[in-house]
Amino acid sequence: MSDIRNSTVRATILDRIARLTPEAQRQWGKMTVSQMVCHCTDQMRIALGEKTAADFGNFLHKTIIKYLVINVIRAPKGKIKTISELDQDREGTPPVNFESDKQLLVDIIEKFVQRSETGTFTAHPVFGKMTNEEWGKLA
Template identity: 30%
Template structure:
């Protein structure tokens, strides 16, 4: 069975993994701190759940990349550049790590509760279905949790 964040069991497994993450956790690759990674994931997940991006025409390249990334590749590739508005960098000011982690958990809990169809475009995959958003969101969270060894 493919892993999809809209599945309650899959969402709970992601939550159990993030609970192992601490403010002092170091990444195995990349430049983000654990705080920055969680804030990046929170930003992406809010955008998915709120549907704050419109639709656009899907190119053949996006369609093929979607098939490869969501169904054929076991994991997302390391080093893929994120959209600028999801790059947190050093924008963290006086935020509590546990609060950021709690927001991550709350957002993950919202995926299985979502009953609306998602109609936003993915920047790399074009227009994708709600189910495909769940797969992409799972692979994204899995990618970053593996980045921090959890």
């Protein structure tokens, strides 16, 4: 799996973000591109401890499913329900201004990478304690 801490991977992701427009069509799911930008930012904010999320993972989530999702398979499109703190219809951060929201995502990615070099992240709400490498792959 790709790791956002890798500069080549990160450059590809940042390029994709730069090319996003409000008119971009979703690839799957129900969020608009503006909502997805905020959703991705919220996930990074949870990792950094800037946004809280309830812990509801069980033993299976924190072991086998975590390993599979991070190292083997991507979550199947449209099959996984997101946690309420990331759900745009519930507690997710709502879009405000598309360009500002994009810039916030870029900034939070850089902050995430810096933290991975010098510190640790909070526990994932479903997968529990994760290494910086695991967070980098999941991000």
